[in-house]
Amino acid sequence: MTQAMRVTLTQEAPAAHWGKADITFEGNLARIHLQGADALRQIQMAARKLRSQGIASAALEGEGWDLNRQWVFAQGFVTAKAGWDISWTGDEATQSELASRMEAARFVRQLTNETPENLSPVKLATQAGHWIKELGGDKVSFRIIEGEQLLEEQWIGIHAVGRGSERPPAMLELDYNPLGADAPVSVALVGKGITFDSGGYSLKASEGMLNMKCDMGGAATITGALGLAIKNGLSKRVKLFLCCAENLVSGRAYKLGDILTYKNGVTVEVVNTDAEGRLVLADGLQAASATGAPLIIDAATLTGAAVMAVGGNYNAIFSPDEAVIALTREKARSVAERVWPLPLDPWHKDMCPSAYADTANSRPVKGGGAGGASNAAGFLWRFVRDDAKWLHMDLAGSFEDSAGALWAAGATTHGVLTLAALIKDAD
Structure with missing residues (x-):
């Protein structure tokens, strides 16, 4: 089974050697650096980049993942072909709503x-x-x-x-x-x-x-x-x-x-x-x-x-x-x-x-x-x-x-x- 890429959100700028990258990596941890006004758009674009790099499994972790942020990540991550997987975070109500949305979306x-x-x-x-x-x-x-x-x-x-x-x-x-x-x-x-x-x-x-x-x-x-x-x-x-x-x-x-x-x-x-x-x-x-x-x-x-x-x-x-x-x-x-x-x-x-x-x-x-x-x-x-x-x-x-x-x-x-x-x- 493929190990999931752990994905977190941060308001911090990336280290200098990453330049202007909006995603940085440390082992199997990916950080999405939120910079600017439209966090939802940035998250969806970051999810597309992760998926485009061949990452098929993502586990959302840490602070800042409200319902809509998790959903737009999913919208950027999913593809028409099968083989992708997302692990949600948050309380039971949030995860239940995300599961319902995903069933309808599928x-x-x-x-x-x-x-x-x-x-x-x-x-x-x-x-x-x-x-x-x-x-x-x-x-x-x-x-x-x-x-x-x-x-x-x-x-x-x-x-x-x-x-x-x-x-x-x-x-x-x-x-x-x-x-x-x-x-x-x-x-x-x-x-x-x-x-x-x-x-x-x-x-x-x-x-x-x-x-x-x-x-x-x-x-x-x-x-x-x-x-x-x-x-x-x-x-x-x-x-x-x-x-x-x-x-x-x-x-x-x-x-x-x-x-x-x-x-x-x-x-x-x-x-x-x-x-x-x-x-x-x-x-x-x-x-x-x-x-x-x-x-x-x-x-x-x-x-x-x-x-x-x-x-x-x-x-x-x-x-x-x-x-x-x-x-x-x-x-x-x-x-x-x-x-x-x-x-x-x-x-x-x-x-x-x-x-x-x-x-x-x-x-x-x-x-x-x-x-x-x-x-x-x-x-x-x-x-x-x-x-x-x-x-x-x-x-x-x-x-x-x-x-x-x-x-x-x-x-x-x-x-x-x-x-x-x-x-x-x-x-």
Whole structure:
């Protein structure tokens, strides 16, 4: 068994012979030298350096390791490949919370990093449903609507996006109810579950398609968040809707110029088959609205525009309700995650005009044009119940195409803790 590298924190500068190093070593002891204002970022970067040097086992020791510092160390240390190990420190409550976070994170990483061949839409829905069922027991019930049954129940968007694949699209409807049959639904959750995104007839270039197995990151993230909230004692009724499909090219695939008529009567012209996420989320948001839940949250790897706006270390958030934005930012800060609000005004609903339908699903220009992330949020807003509070999280920071200073390549799970805190604590 490999001996663990002991890792401690210190405010002291390194000895002169270490120069400006932020990690120094003495035998099997590594010291992370905290210098500057952002200790959490320094710790995560130090963990990446340790892992990059081939260190596979770390034991956190000494003073200064609070809950969030240990967690960001883990976020920097873990990799998509197995074989790493972390020993926590602190009291029983801290170690229990870290273990719960890690269980949820492992689920999200495994699902998001899975190959697209191994993760069909129905399999994604099935694995998510069974995992929540394992955590919630008889408090959980779910069903999976797939293939032509989606049309029968008027889930037009999921069916259209997924019909080009030989493997049927699906919607997961899950109910976590610890309160009894007549209890009101407090929160409704929606996740984008595109298990592979070729772009459809608006075909992506090869380099842009390579990591599109991650386009179901919203479904994985929102499911992981619900699972973590359940493990932490969630005592309210929550419904979860995952919108799962493969966006492929075939003789049955949906086409540019098609017009979709949704259950709520909104007509949508397809001007970009690579703007498919909003088409499937439209179904999920209608299903969420029908529950009567006062709070609706959706999570999706929706737009490249959000990545351009906030980078990969933040998730972009949108809501017409300033209180929802403020609460989300507060919850993110409390768990050492980063979110940033982008504009959303009523006129964003009309920023994708169509001569043939109520709206188009994008603008017929590269990348959807200026303000693309806000325009996508405006499109989604059309499918949210008027009296509901609503948060849309565009997951700019949920996946890394290649290893960097903070994250290994693959799923990051960034967003899970924020959403879990919202689910558990929102009024």
